[in-house]
Amino acid sequence: MNAIEVRGLRKRYGDRTAVDDVGFTVAAGSVTGVLGPNGAGKTTTVECVAGLRRPDGGTVRVLGLDPWRDRRAVRAVLGVQLQEAALHDMLTVTELVRLHRALHRDGHDPARLIDVVGLTEQAGTRFDRLSGGQQQRLSVALALVGRPRVVILDELTTGLDPRSRAEMLDLVQGMADDGVTVLLVSHRMDEIERLCDRVLLLDRGRVVADADPAGLVAAAGLGERVRFRASGDLDRDALRALPGVGSVVRTGAEFVLSGDGDLLGPIGAELVRQGVVATGLRIERPTLDDAFLELTGRRLDPGAGAAA
Incomplete structure (x- = not known):
């Protein structure tokens, strides 16, 4: 009912x-x-x-x-x-x-x-x-x-x-x-x-x-992200070829890999295979706030209710 x-x-x-x-x-x-x-x-x-x-x-x-x-x-x-x-x-x-x-x-x-x-x-x-x-x-x-x-x-x-x-x-x-x-x-x-x-x-x-x-x-179509820091370069083509990985972005010493599914295991195994020592390795799953931004193009301000 x-x-x-x-x-x-x-x-x-x-x-x-x-x-x-x-x-x-x-x-x-x-x-x-x-x-x-x-x-x-x-x-x-x-x-x-x-x-x-x-x-x-x-x-x-x-x-x-x-x-x-x-x-x-x-x-x-x-x-x-x-x-x-x-x-x-x-x-x-x-x-x-x-x-x-x-x-x-x-x-x-x-x-x-x-x-x-x-x-x-x-x-x-x-x-x-x-x-x-x-x-x-x-x-x-x-x-x-x-x-x-x-x-x-x-x-x-x-x-x-x-x-x-x-x-x-x-x-x-x-x-x-x-x-x-x-x-x-x-x-x-x-x-x-x-x-x-x-x-x-x-x-x-x-x-x-x-x-x-x-x-x-899920409706926003957002995947998870794996973020870590590594000294020197690594084989980014090999990382992009991993199942579920959609993108590999490097900013200085920081790498961010985005995609769908469980990315942490395959990425960790590939880094070990390449002999790369990664620090600050963490996984970031999309939040409701991320979905809101993706679907509306705007970030929701928690204080906006009071302002309104």
């Missing part, structure tokens, strides 16, 4: 197309990551899924419901945390969580949820006096207070210190273990790799890749 279904989604702002024929599904109980450079259409897409923006075309369904037409029903099953929270400045953490809890037939105990997101000491603090990271954690609490079956998290850990960030990721993992469907927008590759079953890569308003993290790397 799919918790989210998006078909042919389109959204324009004046003469600019933000989302162009986007389609994907999210299986119930899964964690799906949404990656993309700034301006790729990520936030517009999740806002359409959440019913916060009306699409110009296509269909969106959350547990079979139209987020725009069936707003009341969708709000009962969907929790949303966006990058910037617009909340009443004069209300305290406890007052805000209790207020949002009152909007739902079922939900978490406010005091317990405040403790879970690490805001017990700030329970009596007004919203406008919270730090950015504390406001972010409060937004997550408000998204979860109604025990939603589907949660959208947009740049979840922006502004959090390392300890709070680790605790927040543990919280998301716990939600997934409990069967909650999570749609996670993030600029953090480590978060995507740790939490996500699948990754949607958006660029210029379109889905350019849809796979699990390992599949996304």
Whole structure:
């Protein structure tokens, strides 16, 4: 069963197309990551899924419901945390969580949820006096207070210190273990790799890749690299002839061999055959960040979420 279904989604702002024929599904109980450079259409897409923006075309369904037409029903099953929270400045953490809890037939105990997101000491603090990271954690609490079956998290850990960030990721993992469907927008590759079953890569308003993290790397067609230093020259033609080796590049005393498959064994054996003493020998496997660069032509900035 799919918790989210998006078909042919389109959204324009004046003469600019933000989302162009986007389609994907999210299986119930899964964690799906949404990656993309700034301006790729990520936030517009999740806002359409959440019913916060009306699409110009296509269909969106959350547990079979139209987020725009069936707003009341969708709000009962969907929790949303966006990058910037617009909340009443004069209300305290406890007052805000209790207020949002009152909007739902079922939900978490406010005091317990405040403790879970690490805001017990700030329970009596007004919203406008919270730090950015504390406001972010409060937004997550408000998204979860109604025990939603589907949660959208947009740049979840922006502004959090390392300890709070680790605790927040543990919280998301716990939600997934409990069967909650999570749609996670993030600029953090480590978060995507740790939490996500699948990754949607958006660029210029379109889905350019849809796979699990390992599949996304494979889709980029990137192989591994073996890097080492050696004094003097060596028989590079013999190295290029090894199975799987695609290129041999020398820069000063450093050699980098790229290709597919398990390269380290054959390369090591060939260096021994040539009598070459290699130092600093190491293998470098392609990362999700490498795949992102290959597929979009741009490097993803981990701090871009905050800047956006």
